Amino acid sequence: MNSTKERIFKAAISTFSKSGFYKSTMDEIAESANVAKGTLYYHFKSKNEILEFLIDEGLKVLKNEVSEKIDKLNNAVEKLRTVIFIQSDFLYKYGDFITVLLSQIWGNNKVQDKFREKLYDYLKIIEDIIKEGISEKLIVECDEKIVSSVFFGMISSILVLKLRNKENFDPGYIADNILKYTLNGIQYVK
Amino acid sequence: MNSTKERIFKAAISTFSKSGFYKSTMDEIAESANVAKGTLYYHFKSKNEILEFLIDEGLKVLKNEVSEKIDKLNNAVEKLRTVIFIQSDFLYKYGDFITVLLSQIWGNNKVQDKFREKLYDYLKIIEDIIKEGISEKLIVECDEKIVSSVFFGMISSILVLKLRNKENFDPGYIADNILKYTLNGIQYVK
Amino acid sequence: MNSTKERIFKAAISTFSKSGFYKSTMDEIAESANVAKGTLYYHFKSKNEILEFLIDEGLKVLKNEVSEKIDKLNNAVEKLRTVIFIQSDFLYKYGDFITVLLSQIWGNNKVQDKFREKLYDYLKIIEDIIKEGISEKLIVECDEKIVSSVFFGMISSILVLKLRNKENFDPGYIADNILKYTLNGIQYVK
Amino acid sequence: MNSTKERIFKAAISTFSKSGFYKSTMDEIAESANVAKGTLYYHFKSKNEILEFLIDEGLKVLKNEVSEKIDKLNNAVEKLRTVIFIQSDFLYKYGDFITVLLSQIWGNNKVQDKFREKLYDYLKIIEDIIKEGISEKLIVECDEKIVSSVFFGMISSILVLKLRNKENFDPGYIADNILKYTLNGIQYVK
DNA sequence: GATGAATGAGACTTCATTCAT
């Protein structure tokens, strides 16, 4: 990615996250990227394509971070621990991207369907870990579709927390706690 | 709420959920409500105000359903069970509303901040249940802000599931499973 | 004029003067008159008709005040003195009406042409006084069309003054001075 | 001012003058300027800003014409003579602009207040001439605020005359006469 | 590669007017 395109990319994430995709204008993105409006169209076919590119890249980074770290581990519980930590850390580092993602995957039109498909690829990684954990008897028998969705829901949870507690948001603390509840449950057992 | 305003209200939910808030036009809403465009403006000041009204009403219904059922119970675990069930059922019945809500609460502009504030009112109900459970020793010591956010994240989880499995989405089954994992955790204990 | 129509009439003058004819809405007028919007249409055919009625009435009052006072005088200079004083006083009492009038008589469309025609009727009164004064050798030979127009221009002058000096606008002082300059000129003569 | 913006400027004066500011539409202006509607908004933020720009420019030209000619003269009476002549000539050349101006300066809303402020800058030039004339004993002691307002009122007078006598409007004749009456008064002196 | 003036479809909104009550 050459430097102009990268500047546009970053400007777009920041702009979309601040104002949302629809309220962001090509003018804003161009200004924020310090290029002329026409330049956006030299690097991207359309505003939609910027969004698509952005979501592709973001999910690619997330998937890579997860895959990389997970491959070195050989215990499903450790892997899930890692997933939770990475998600929390990712949101800490790339909150703007998550904001854009979460604003765009609901709804039933084509673009949103496409984005969700990309998301499912990520969820499959989690599903696989869960299946592995079940067969290893480290995780209880459960519906892996539901559980992987719950893992995704955690991203929403963490973003809600972050937005609620802007000043002191500690991704490590969050991850630790969520992990504990997820593995052990919250019910008190005598 | 007189009948015209109600027709507009319903048309708006359906339209926003189908096309998203920004891609929905006042023309579409008017047509779907079978009124003239001007009539929308007789009952609402602006498109934004329709959205606001819609989110207010939706969250009010959700809060009422939860409060009503919860007040009859006197056990925090039972209450959380109920919350999960209601959330799942609510999403089954009013998926369109949830779609609109989840598309609008991320981001940092004024309107979204306002919507999130309304959401926090709902989360406070859950926080209270958790505090109650902790003091009753039915729930383990935990950070109630995090846990209540996780409970909200479940709404996202369930919507992801519903969108993924359009044909056979069974709110009872989902609720049962999520509840089990939430209370007992997913780690296998010998 | 029954009481409802009169309330509308007064509300219209005040509203038109505050916001101008085009920015005033029937809603505003109705609210200011404390009647329902439909009631306006019971008493007037249209918004334009309200304006027309208002200008007709206003000019009628001005013409009457002038005619009444002038008929008792038998000296053209005294008559002009009276015209100036009445104009100044009228503007003091009915500034809102003058504001509306002065905003509506320029331009070339039909309505404005019509309003100007009504105004010319007033100017003719002044022309006649001037002609009378010339034949009586009280006033120098001059073009009475020009001079009567100048007398009208004074209304603009006085409104400008009033708007500039909101706090202390003294119609008597203004009238005295303008009269002096008009009769004697402003050039210093040895 | 580049050529597109200038075309819009001229189209706007002509359109506003024909139909008045409020009845003129952006469509009309665009068509008259031979540009697309969007182009108007590329060069001006809003319809109001076109009006503002137009009034600024018009008054600037008037002030410049007056200042330029006046600076060469060193006699207050000659200066006033020049003012009257320029006003009359300006109205002959740029009647459309004067029409727009006179339709917009009455009333009490913000925009009109702003326009009047700009007008006062012009009146101050006249005030200064009058003060000068008084100190030179060329002009009688008088209230310069009133007299400068009267000079402005003449613009209204002349426009009334022009509108009344469309076919034969001779700015030189008008100026000569008004000047005579203004300096010497209209009262016959033995 | 980059620019930015120009475009025009289409969005939101306003508001005078109507009409059944």
Place this chain on the structure above:
DNA sequence: CATGAATGAAGTCTCATTCAT
């Protein structure tokens, strides 16, 4: 006489996109 809910034509403005330079 009076009301006010409903209308829809028409206006202002936005903005993604194009294209000649």
